[in-house]
Amino acid sequence: MLHTIPNATIKRLALYRRCFIELYDKGIKRVQSGELSQRIGVDSATIRRDFSYLGELGRQGYGYEVRTVLEAFNNLLKTEETQHAVIIGIGNLGRALLNYFSSDKFNDLIFKTPVDLIAAFDIKESLVGQQIGNLEVHHLSGLKAYIEKHQITYVILTVPPAAAQKVANSLEGLGIKGILNLSSTVINVAEDIRVHEVDLNMELETLFFYVLQKEQGKK
């Protein structure tokens, strides 16, 4: 096992894990790199190479034990302190994410969730106090105190674009490690906070550019 995982591999880890959770759910006990390749569309040599960064997970002439690989992922996800997250902005997108993440069904050896979502925030008075998913909505004014008290390290940002930078500013210096930014605008924060941006508008446009390119290739 080498100890620096390349960026290209990191980007595929979540895909691998989801695939193995699906296999586990289906009761499939082992799988080979060639079969995985077909399922997820990644070259089998790339898969073997990627897995080798996580340890020697397979057995020659046999393949990979589903359970062994899932446990390797959980070891990777295991951290000294539990990681807590809050979500800010309870519009439709915020609600969708609350439903994904607040279902506390899995937290055992196989299905450890990397981050526990424990609270929701919004500026709208009418939402404050409501229960959505299984979390209570707090007012944005209490954000800083909450983050400090509960040692929050991750933030899911689903506020409108115009509010994003202001909220992002208020997150600095509180020990936040990462922001999943779904606000459709770039935010600037201190270097020590990792921002991962997803813009669904851009995703549709990227799909469109790919199709366009493919069509032009034909001519």
Add this chain to the structure above:
Amino acid sequence: MLHTIPNATIKRLALYRRCFIELYDKGIKRVQSGELSQRIGVDSATIRRDFSYLGELGRQGYGYEVRTVLEAFNNLLKTEETQHAVIIGIGNLGRALLNYFSSDKFNDLIFKTPVDLIAAFDIKESLVGQQIGNLEVHHLSGLKAYIEKHQITYVILTVPPAAAQKVANSLEGLGIKGILNLSSTVINVAEDIRVHEVDLNMELETLFFYVLQKEQGKK
């Protein structure tokens, strides 16, 4: 101008376009590659190289005219027939996307939208006939007829994971070019349909893996 745009460039095009729309909104008339680099975190040489695939957009010693670049993007987005999309699955995520895409504010020279979202589908009888955003919800049973009648080429898929493959199957052979798959599961469709997958759960996990890696690098 070269005529095959590399994959790495295609993945950045939407980011560039969004940035230029923001600049235009702010009334900024020109911009240089170095300044762009700071805004979006892409090396200035990469930006110049990427732009050169779209034509000679800049002027030496001057930079890029914001309007000129936006027009170049719109030429790229311009297609012989208008591209229509439907959204399938009107849960919270579906609603969030409806609000993004059904606002028909922009469709001029500067802000051409690549795809027009024109209808929504769900299997729930209670939603059918309702107006969400500015679109009407149809019953899923009418999907095939609708796609054929209105020459739909793009589908935004926001159904639960368990329903995704079945819906995807029903989309084959109808002229669909691309699917934006937000259903949190891999779908298998014919080769001629491009699938672009976004899983918000995986995105959070990827952020977590990046932070983990960064922390381990420190030790």
Add this chain to the structure above:
DNA sequence: TAGATTGTTAATCGATTAACAATC
């Protein structure tokens, strides 16, 4: 052992970027 698939080597491919000539 024989058969099969992993883990890894080495070659190939594509993407990034430093550096600078072209040129506005």
Add this chain to the structure above:
DNA sequence: TAGATTGTTAATCGATTAACAATC
């Protein structure tokens, strides 16, 4: 013209993958 920044060349870097030795 002088100054500046693009567009592009060429070098570097990182990712992919064919091929196979290691080994279960």
